[in-house]
Amino acid sequence: MSVAITTQSSIQDSEPVFHVIDEHAHPEGASTMLGFWIYLMSDCLIFAMLFATYGVLGGNYAAGPSPKDLFDLKLVALNTTMLLLSSITYGFAMLTMEKSRIGQTQLWLAITGLFGLAFLGIELTEFAHMIHEGATPQRSAFLSSFFTLVGTHGLHVTFGLVWLVTLMVQTARFGLTEANRRRLMCLSMFWHFLDVVWIGVFTFVYLLGMLR
Amino acid sequence: MTTKAHAEAHTLEANAGHGHDDHGGASHGSLKSYLIGFGLSVILTAVPFWLVMTGTIADKAVTALIVLVLAAVQIVVHMIYFLHMNTRSENGWTMMAMIFTVIMVVIALTGSLWVMHHLNVNMMPMHDMSQMP
Numbered sequence: 623m624s625v626a627i628t629t630q631s632s633i634q635d636s637e638p639v640f641h642v643i644d645e646h647a648h649p650e651g652a653s654t655m656l657g658f659w660i661y662l663m664s665d666c667l668i669f670a671m672l673f674a675t676y677g678v679l680g681g682n683y684a685a686g687p688s689p690k691d692l693f694d695l696k697l698v699a700l701n702t703t704m705l706l707l708s709s710i711t712y713g714f715a716m717l718t719m720e721k722s723r724i725g726q727t728q729l730w731l732a733i734t735g736l737f738g739l740a741f742l743g744i745e746l747t748e749f750a751h752m753i754h755e756g757a758t759p760q761r762s763a764f765l766s767s768f769f770t771l772v773g774t775h776g777l778h779v780t781f782g783l784v785w786l787v788t789l790m791v792q793t794a795r796f797g798l799t800e801a802n803r804r805r806l807m808c809l810s811m812f813w814h815f816l817d818v819v820w821i822g823v824f825t826f827v828y829l830l831g832m833l834r
Numbered sequence: 835m836t837t838k839a840h841a842e843a844h845t846l847e848a849n850a851g852h853g854h855d856d857h858g859g860a861s862h863g864s865l866k867s868y869l870i871g872f873g874l875s876v877i878l879t880a881v882p883f884w885l886v887m888t889g890t891i892a893d894k895a896v897t898a899l900i901v902l903v904l905a906a907v908q909i910v911v912h913m914i915y916f917l918h919m920n921t922r923s924e925n926g927w928t929m930m931a932m933i934f935t936v937i938m939v940v941i942a943l944t945g946s947l948w949v950m951h952h953l954n955v956n957m958m959p960m961h962d963m964s965q966m967p
Contacts, residue, residue, distance in 0.1 A: 656924045656931075663935040670939040674946035699883050706875055709916055713868040814916040818909055824879075825905035829886045833894045833901075 871915025
């Protein structure tokens with residue numbers, strides 16, 4: 623790298639230049655992973671605010687239903703299992719991607735998608751059941767903050783699934799190219815990050831909600 | 835490759851003009867690390883659910899504390915085994931970004947809960963509403 627304190631010919635008689643004059647090489651996608659990581663960290667702050675809101679409002683039932691009346695821990699445990707399994711299957715997809723086994727990668731991605739879909743299905747069933755019982759987001763501050771927090775996580779999973787299908791189509795059409803590998807690694811970080819957020823949700827909202 | 839040789843290779847590469855080296859990126863982990871992470875996660879998920887669902891520990895405050903500690907441990911496990919966090923990836927910038935985020939999250943969470951809890955306590959009516967006829 624030419625760290626130039628050399629002076630350019632045009633400004634030879636004026637002040638010396640103390641920065642790199644030559645533009646060094648920026649390989650495509652070299653900063654993608656760091657950039658995506660910083661996106662995830664900002665997403666983390668969104669969830670932190672929603673957790674704080676839930677923490678403040680979570681006890682305000684407005685004489686409505688409380689967590690004990692609404693939550694079914696068996697369902698939540700099943701949900702958690704689905705997301706945890708989808709995390710490990712995505713890990714397997716990454717491992718097979720490194721070995722350039724495109725068929726196996728696609729298979730593991732499909733399994734991950736199915737687990738993600740199962741997670742969403744169970745969550746929506748839970749929401750539908752709650753709303754059917756009159757526990758809508760409008761009912762109390764507890765329910766408003768609950769639906770906002772858990773709903774935002776569910777929305778992230780939904781977009782993750784859309785992204786997953788998109789990348790499966792991309793991989794099927796163009797193969798495991800450098801760009802597709804990079805995209806799959808970004809989605810890997812996104813997917814594992816959602817699992818980390820879910821740890822906070824099931825602990826803070828469901829388990830501690832039942833202990834209230 | 836030994837560490838020294840690796841460092842030398844790095845220097846050579848840097849001299850050759852590849853300022854953004856490819857080695858600084860995220861590591862990928864192995865089958866073993868994924869399985870260890872998964873095993874730990876299963877235990878760290880199952881234990882808090884079991885504690886709350888069966889009510890093994892009578893004291894709810896103690897149960898809540900254990901559940902919170904297990905969640906914190908599980909988050910670290912996920913960070914290390916699934917997200918492959920370490921101090922080396924991207925020359926330490928991912929770790930720096932994460933430390934900054936954790937500080938922000940801790941300030942936001944504890945600040946909100948602390949202030950709003952005290953506000954709640956101070957705004958309470960003097961008599962207990964649940965005792966009213």
